[in-house]
Amino acid sequence: MSAMPLADLRAVVGDAHVLDDADAAAGYLTDWTGRWTGRADAVIRPRTTEEMAAVVSACAAAGIAICVQGGNTGLVGGSVPPVGGDPADRPLVLVTTTRMTDIDGVDTIGRCVGVQAGATIDAIDRRAAESGLRFPVDLASRESATAGGLVATNAGGIRMIRHGNTRSQVLGVEAVLADGRILRRWTSLVKDNVGYDLPGLLAGSEGTLAVITRVLFRLVATPGDTIVSVAAVHHVADAIGFLGSLTDRGLNIEAAEIMTEAGITLVEEYGPRRPVAARAPFYVLVETSGTGDVEAVVLEALESAPVADAVLEPGPARALWAAREQHTESIARSSATPVVKLDVSVPIRALPEALAELEAVAGMVDHPCRPILFGHIGDGNIHVNLLDVPEDRVDELTAHVFGIVAANGGSISAEHGIGRAKTAWTHLGRGEVDRAAMRAVKDAFDPAGLFNPGVLFG
Ligand SMILES: Cc1cc2nc3c(=O)[nH]c(=O)nc-3n(C[C@H](O)[C@H](O)[C@H](O)COP(=O)(O)OP(=O)(O)OC[C@H]3O[C@@H](n4cnc5c(N)ncnc54)[C@H](O)[C@@H]3O)c2cc1C
Known part of the structure; x- marks a missing residue:
């Protein structure tokens, strides 16, 4: 490992886009929930895929860990670095797609649009609407959540019941691999079975396999009245x-x-x-x-x-x-402590019992806390929010919630991912062989473990 190549990074993205001053970087280092604050040596803001590739390449050569951030609206702590910086004690930079906001013209015959990773849901949907079409993914965080973040988390959201999750909307991706090479699968073909579905694999990878720089999204007809x-x-x-x-x-x-x-x-x-x-x-x-x-x-x-x-x-x-x-924002404003947010799903037939059991969780610890449950009922998806929970009770309550979910045949992560918040519980959703296969994929894509250390695998 060599020293932080700040001069090289400045030469790639420009002085104004390498933030190594604590005040300038601070806004990027705490997540939307306020529960996760991390440490990075610098925040880097590339403008193009080529700049991102050059940044990753310089970091790889110097053994520098990289945390990837889009709109920073993720709710599981994956978009900010670990509290103490890189767990392996390497230098760490945060790369943000905040300047990568280009959106191509809509292909009205192929019904798709190419966007840079930092384009927001709102901006993509407005571009689609100019052609009488709609972007099929929608979340309440639409003004900040980005294309790259949606794909990396395989976001669900309010239109999932109608159009499917983000993975189902991805026709192509461009991404920077851990050695700085650019992977490009870019075709509007809906039938294209040449080998592994790498765009599908990057969907839900939470920034642990590659940095997504562009996405080719499917668009859908607007529903009329x-x-x-x-x-x-x-x-x-x-x-x-x-x-x-x-x-x-x-x-x-x-x-x-x-x-x-x-x-x-x-x-x-x-x-x-x-x-x-x-x-x-x-x-x-x-x-x-x-x-x-x-x-x-x-x-x-x-x-x-x-x-x-x-x-x-x-x-x-x-x-x-x-x-x-307004649920998510009101809950965040009302809680005396950072909200414990547990996004889970259960089979629809189990929803009545699961909701009742999850409401009762608040009474399972000796400190009063307030549960607020809401969610996407058609997908069996419940957002469990526990307010006023002291930090030393978080794990205990989380374990109660996940125990109920597992007993009801559900998933401990419906749509937000694992991030840093849920790494200790992935065994409840995936068996040993399954987890080993995921680890092997991670090691194949990112042998030095540079991307998002501590996310997904703990
Ligand atoms: C008010 C509110 C409502 C929400 N509603 C929903 C909802 O209904 N459904 C839902 O699924 N989520 C919801 N979310 C969560 C969040 O908006 C989504 O997870 C969203 O997809 C995150 O996008 P982002 O750009 O903010 O990503 P970030 O928060 O910046 O990052 C999220 C993860 O993706 C990775 N990542 C980001 N960009 C890239 C990239 N270019 N390449 C590789 N990895 C990357 C990060 O490393 C991190 O692991 C909500 C959040 C809020 C605040």
Whole structure:
């Protein structure tokens, strides 16, 4: 290992884009949740794939570890370096795609668009809309979350029930490998079975295999008229039944979200109004599309469903969505300590029991904490948020939550990834052989372990 080649890195990206001053770098070193703050020797901001390749190449030659960051909205600590810097005691730089925001023109026949890794969901969707199309991934973090981050985490989000996860939207990628070479799989072909699906492998790799620099994304048709309904229900099973009755009537589910009375009450404190007047333990928000009179069909389904109260509005119905979309921010503002965020999934049939058991977790430790649960009900995905948890109780509560999830046949990471937060629990989701195979893939791509040390493998 040689000394930090700052002069070489400055020559590649320009003086203004090598931040080795603690104040200038600070904003990049704490994650969105505030729970993770790391240490890096410098923050590097390349503008192009070639600059990124030159930075990685210089770091590889000098044995310098590299933490990869996009919009820094990840919720599992993977976008910032370890607290004490590199665990192997090497110098460490953080590379950010913040300047890599180019978006190509839309290919309207192939229905796809090429983007640089730092382009945000919002910007990509606006570009797609200029051609009457839609970017099929959407998250409440849309103004900051980037193409590279979406692919690296294989993000799900509110449109997953309709279009699938981010991996399903990736037609091609360009990425910088650990030795600085550029891997390019770039084709709008939907049928192309020449060997391993490397873009699919990079999806969900959390910055541990390569730095994604460009992505070729599939685009989809906009759904036309939509109806957004929010129903207050007494039982989770009633919400699931309501969804089933909508699909039985031939409607498309564009999004389906579940919230609890505790979550709606909390969000109301920070602005968004209650979506429905009646109070009930659960609220289900459903966006539907279809042919014919969608509103009449939704009304018919609501009349025959056991709902306590309901409202509906033509999409986009931003005021109805606000109550759901403000959950993450309101929870972060309300908690006295960094929120313990555990994104899990269970089979849909297990949702009623799992939600009840997860609510009860707060009472399992001798320090009071507040649970707020919400999530993407159509995917069996629950975001478990535990507020006011003292640091020394985090692992105990996490173990309780994951125990419930495993007992219900679920996954300890539905859509946020493993990051630094969940490395101790991957054995609950993957067997020994499976974990060894993942390790072998990591070692093949990144033999010196330069990329994102401590992420995914601990
Ligand atoms: C309000 C809010 C709502 C959210 N809602 C959802 C949701 O509904 N569904 C969901 O899935 N997530 C959600 N998230 C989490 C987050 O937005 C996603 O995980 C998102 O994909 C992260 O993108 P990012 O650009 O911010 O990545 P970052 O946070 O910067 O990084 C996340 C991971 O990806 C890696 N990475 C980033 N860029 C690259 C790159 N170019 N090449 C290689 N690796 C890279 C990082 O090293 C890190 O491991 C939400 C977050 C917030 C704050």
